[in-house]
Amino acid sequence: MESLIAVLVGVLFATGTYCLMRRSIVKLVIGVVLISQGANLLVFTTGGLLAGRPALVPADGVAPPAPFGDPLPQAMVLTAIVIGFGLTAFLLALVTRAHEAVGDDDINAFNNTDT
Amino acid sequence: MNEYSLLLTLLLPLVGAVSLLLGHRSLAFQRAGGIVFSSVTFALSLYLVYVVDRAGFVVIQVGDWQAPFGISLVADRFSAVMVAVSSFMGAAVAIYALAEIDEARLRKFFFPLYLILLFGVNGAFLTGDLFNLYVWFEIMLIASFVLISMGGEKGELEGGLKYVCLNLLSSVMFLAGAGIIYGKTGTLNMADLAYNLSVAEDVNWVISSSMLLLVSFGLKAGIFPFFFWLPASYHTPPSAVSAVFAGLLTKVGVYALFRSYTLMFAPIFPEVQPLILVLAVLTMVTGVFGAASHFDMRRILSFHIVSQIGYMVLGLAFMTPLALAAAIFYLVHHIIVKTNLFLVSGVVIRLKGSCDLAKVGGLCKSAPWLAILFFIPAFSLGGIPPLSGFWAKFALVKSGIEIESWWAVTAALLVGVLTLYSMTKIWGEAFWKQQPENVGAGPLPNPVGRLAYMLAPITVLAVTTVWIGLFGEPLFSFAERAAAQLLNPQEYISAVLQPNTEVLP
Numbered sequence: 301m302e303s304l305i306a307v308l309v310g311v312l313f314a315t316g317t318y319c320l321m322r323r324s325i326v327k328l329v330i331g332v333v334l335i336s337q338g339a340n341l342l343v344f345t346t347g348g349l350l351a352g353r354p355a356l357v358p359a360d361g362v363a364p365p366a367p368f369g370d371p372l373p374q375a376m377v378l379t380a381i382v383i384g385f386g387l388t389a390f391l392l393a394l395v396t397r398a399h400e401a402v403g404d405d406d407i408n409a410f411n412n413t414d415t
Numbered sequence: 416m417n418e419y420s421l422l423l424t425l426l427l428p429l430v431g432a433v434s435l436l437l438g439h440r441s442l443a444f445q446r447a448g449g450i451v452f453s454s455v456t457f458a459l460s461l462y463l464v465y466v467v468d469r470a471g472f473v474v475i476q477v478g479d480w481q482a483p484f485g486i487s488l489v490a491d492r493f494s495a496v497m498v499a500v501s502s503f504m505g506a507a508v509a510i511y512a513l514a515e516i517d518e519a520r521l522r523k524f525f526f527p528l529y530l531i532l533l534f535g536v537n538g539a540f541l542t543g544d545l546f547n548l549y550v551w552f553e554i555m556l557i558a559s560f561v562l563i564s565m566g567g568e569k570g571e572l573e574g575g576l577k578y579v580c581l582n583l584l585s586s587v588m589f590l591a592g593a594g595i596i597y598g599k600t601g602t603l604n605m606a607d608l609a610y611n612l613s614v615a616e617d618v619n620w621v622i623s624s625s626m627l628l629l630v631s632f633g634l635k636a637g638i639f640p641f642f643f644w645l646p647a648s649y650h651t652p653p654s655a656v657s658a659v660f661a662g663l664l665t666k667v668g669v670y671a672l673f674r675s676y677t678l679m680f681a682p683i684f685p686e687v688q689p690l691i692l693v694l695a696v697l698t699m700v701t702g703v704f705g706a707a708s709h710f711d712m713r714r715i716l717s718f719h720i721v722s723q724i725g726y727m728v729l730g731l732a733f734m735t736p737l738a739l740a741a742a743i744f745y746l747v748h749h750i751i752v753k754t755n756l757f758l759v760s761g762v763v764i765r766l767k768g769s770c771d772l773a774k775v776g777g778l779c780k781s782a783p784w785l786a787i788l789f790f791i792p793a794f795s796l797g798g799i800p801p802l803s804g805f806w807a808k809f810a811l812v813k814s815g816i817e818i819e820s821w822w823a824v825t826a827a828l829l830v831g832v833l834t835l836y837s838m839t840k841i842w843g844e845a846f847w848k849q850q851p852e853n854v855g856a857g858p859l860p861n862p863v864g865r866l867a868y869m870l871a872p873i874t875v876l877a878v879t880t881v882w883i884g885l886f887g888e889p890l891f892s893f894a895e896r897a898a899a900q901l902l903n904p905q906e907y908i909s910a911v912l913q914p915n916t917e918v919l920p
Binding site for chain 1 (some may be wrong): 549568648
């Protein structure tokens with residue numbers, strides 16, 4: 301299962317990078333979103349994909365044999381998803397405004413502030 | 416009681432942002448609140464420096480969850496001085512904003528966002544947890560995203576888009592790196608991570624994931640070859656925003672690099688030292704050449720941020736007590752001077768309608784006080800004695816000579832000369848030559864506030880530069896004590912993992 305997810309993470313990063321390399325600013329947004337989802341999935345997988353293993357044992361309980369589930373990566377991913385959601389919304393608004401101001405979807409038109 | 420000084424310094428900007436949001440109808444309240452909250456934060460941060468210098472460390476285990484299970488907030492001497500100097504800039508630029516930030520921007524919550532930015536920056540300096548650092552970065556970034564693109568003009572939106580995209584990528588790398596490191600070590604607490612790596616027999620397996628963090632922090636710090644977003648975006652927003660970005664944001668990246676390679680990844684530092692050395696030298700050289708090729712004051716200054724970041728990273732690459740002390744001294748000097756130069760560029764725009772060097776001139780005659788106020792930070796940046804930049808460069812070069820890293824020292828000296836060339840170019844064009852005929856745009860039609868609000872913080876920062884230059888010994892000995900702390904990560908680890916101070920209830 302981990303290897304399948306690993307391939308999926310790779311695919312997300314690769315397609316995201318491909319979108320970033322295109323010249324359209326909409327594809328730029330799609331690329332950033334894909335890569336950030338790839339990173340989220342990566343963090344999620346680092347905790348190990350264990351189904352039905354306990355993460356916490358009650359104080360008077362008996363610890364079952366290892367392996368134990370680890371809830372921390374999921375908490376981290378949840379934080380990252382929320383942050384990513386906010387940033388994506390902001391990025392979309394920014395791209396819309398920038399598109400109105402520059403009047404073109406082509407990255408090459410965005411060269412007025414370049415060096 | 417020590418814990419409260421840390422907690423108050425950290426939380427006051429947030430309290431300020433919330434109260435300014437509640438009172439968003441009154442512009443006078445916005446302006447007064449922005450100044451009061453940032454100034455009180457600065458006062459508290461000075462107390463934090465005093466406390467930390469006496470005690471060595473101030474550690475808070477948030478929610479009483481003991482490290483390494485909870486999030487630790489840690490102030491050592493390095494992070495305390497960074498908090499103090501960035502709060503100083505926060506207070507100075509808040510006063511400057513009175514004269515530059517117009518009503519439309521104030522109505523779009525300029526000051527609450529500004530305080531959130533300071534909150535994020537201080538949090539990034541004070542956290543002792545890798546994932547928490549990511550969250551602070553995001554708080555800082557989202558505020559800076561809005562601040563940079565707030566005006567909605569074409570240039571701002573375009574520069575903002577570049578800034579946002581590259582910083583988002585950097586955050587993704589940081590998240591991926593932190594996730595992989597957690598997967599490998601099972602901890603995110605910096606002290607615990609450092610402890611685990613220092614007792615591990617073989618640490619080479621962490622190099623690959625530390626590279627993800629190096630790229631991420633490098634992108635934020637603007638080191639070679641990741642700096643392209645910086646000169647493409649920093650010259651677009653109002654000068655108050657540019658100044659606070661130039662002073663603080665890239666330095667958070669530099670701070671994170673220092674924290675990584677003196678604490679968490681100290682055991683693998685010998686492996687990556689040549690890489691960091693080469694990156695530092697290339698950063699210095701490309702930055703200064705980029706500056707030399709430009710003819711707009713703010714673009715020149717943006718490229719000089721890049722080249723100066725190279726000096727600081729060079730101090731990290733040398734990794735001797737003197738080099739680290741020099742780098743910390745350099746950071747303090749650079750934040751003050753660079754913020755000040757961007758503030759001066761705002762005054763130039765106000766007086767002449769532009770800071771394109773081809774269109775301005777004659778400032779020495781028409782505004783001699785501004786010429787003096789530009790001269791001090793500019794030649795401090797260039798490293799002219801007895802200003803603060805000279806001692807920073809002197810200590811750094813001396814540490815390079817001590818470890819006989821000749822080519823890096825040569826590059827540092829050469830870049831110093833070229834920095835001086837850029838500064839004399841601005842001086843000669845904007846201040847010395849006659850105002851060119853028929854090209855100047857004239858002064859800005861409707862200035863927002865009195866010019867004195869701009870000149871007061873500029874004067875204070877210029878005086879600070881001179882003061883550091885003339886009486887810099889206390890600051891330099893503080894930097895040496897901070898460097899000693901950085902070079903001895905064991906102290907940090909034991910301060911966080913076995914707290915002997917009382918824990919906040």
